[in-house]
């Protein structure tokens with residue numbers, strides 16, 4: 001569409017005469033053409049990091065049966081478990097984008113660093129020292145624990161993740177595609193989860209090889225599932241005029257999902273193995289959260305492919 005009065009591009013803020021209107025917003029030709037581009041390296045990175053989660057669970061089960069556990073070994077296992085999915089995600093994202101000559105902004109690294117910093121310096125002190133979440137959860141009955149997971153714990157994590165993205169990247173000229181919402185939300189999610197769980201394990205000098213470290217993998221799965229949901233909502237909201245309830249709905253869905261997964265993660269592992277022996281299995285919480293991650297990934301990637309295709313078709317028809 002062209003016009004005699006110049007309008008301002010939503011992304012670069014340059015006045016443009018020869019502009020396109022997409023979802024009631026103005027875009028220059030360059031930014032309009034790439035808006036719904038798919039980012040295959042993102043899904044490669046996502047698959048690789050998820051595979052590492054699953055492989056680590058196997059390695060931990062094997063190591064549990066064989067390794068002698070000194071304090072140092074436990075610490076090394078916990079830190080490796082907490083950070084290797086994130087490192088895999090970052091390395092595969094940049095390697096695959098180099099290979100396909102796609103641009104992934106180095107802002108991803110900035111978002112990752114900010115998320116780790118916020119997890120360490122804000123979320124943990126606030127939840128553990130100020131709110132006293134652990135004491136609260138230990139004392140509560142199952143129903144109150146469920147409510148606490150959703151209303152206190154998850155709402156804070158989701159708001160923090162959302163705030164990081166809103167303030168660090170929302171208006172950036174490095175946020176140019178709807179799918180960049182996933183890139184930045186996942187960079188935040190993997191990093192935030194690694195730091196939270198890594199520091200939790202450091203607090204007690206390294207977790208037990210299987211039970212403790214499986215808890216790390218379980219929680220990472222929950223945070224990453226929720227980042228996918230956040231990525232879907234912020235990507236669309238940044239570039240298309242959505243209904244006013246759209247973003248709040250996204251935050252609510254993300255909070256409900258995180259609360260349910262974190263609740264399942266701890267609660268399912270409280271179920272005794274069987275009636276005749278003591279002890280609890282560390283696996284049900286992990287399996288449920290991993291399935292949660294796989295389902296969220298497939299639902300979100302299908303929805304985003306469909307969304308992008310329908311907008312590209314509209315653009316082609318215009």
Ligand SMILES: [Zn+2]
Pocket residue numbers: 009010011012013014027028029030031
């Ligand atoms: Zn532009």
